[in-house]
Amino acid sequence: MEQNVHFITVATDDLDAVRAFYVDGLGWESRLDVPGNIIFFQVAPGVMLGLFDSATFREDLGGAVTDTSITGLTLSYNVDGPDAVDRVIEEAAAAGARVVKKPQRAAFGGYHGHFADPNGLVWEVCHNPGWRIDADGTVTVN
The missing domain is CATH 3.10.180.10 (2,3-Dihydroxybiphenyl 1,2-Dioxygenase, domain 1)
Structure with missing residues (x-):
């Protein structure tokens, strides 16, 4: 595996609150926004920050993760x-x-x-x- 990171994904309990903070509050532009699921922001060349609804995050990992704090x-x-x-x-x-x-x-x-x-x-x-x-x-x- 090459020494590289392209996506940093963080679970969030309140996707609407973080969307309002980053988009409305800080003026960031999303690259992809799927309401109720995930929002992505380009944060550096070749690097995206994804904020992923916690329930969907847990489902995506097949229940292997229960604590998303x-x-x-x-x-x-x-x-x-x-x-x-x-x-x-x-x-x-x-x-x-x-x-x-x-x-x-x-x-x-x-x-x-x-x-x-x-x-x-x-x-x-x-x-x-x-x-x-x-x-x-x-x-x-x-």
Whole structure:
């Protein structure tokens, strides 16, 4: 198997709430939206984020998974500077996110904050001066 991820799929108990948050609140455009089932967003070159209705998610896995709560997972969005971190956290909060960690200096030398979407999915908004994301999506760690 190649070292690659094309889809990140997360179960959600309230698909309508996350749709309202991402589409109406943050202004994201879906690539595919199947009401009552799943919504997909292109989040990077070659990478889609799918938010999948929990009941349908469990059915799709043949009942092998019963707990669809989200723990131990953070999606990170890297921005150009501390002001951008503050702005994105404020935008997310205005759209209905719960601020988990207010923006602050980070132990790694950068600046970051965290918010949770209506499903509890935690996002880190980060400025890390030691990381660079090139136009083709390649991440360089200095």
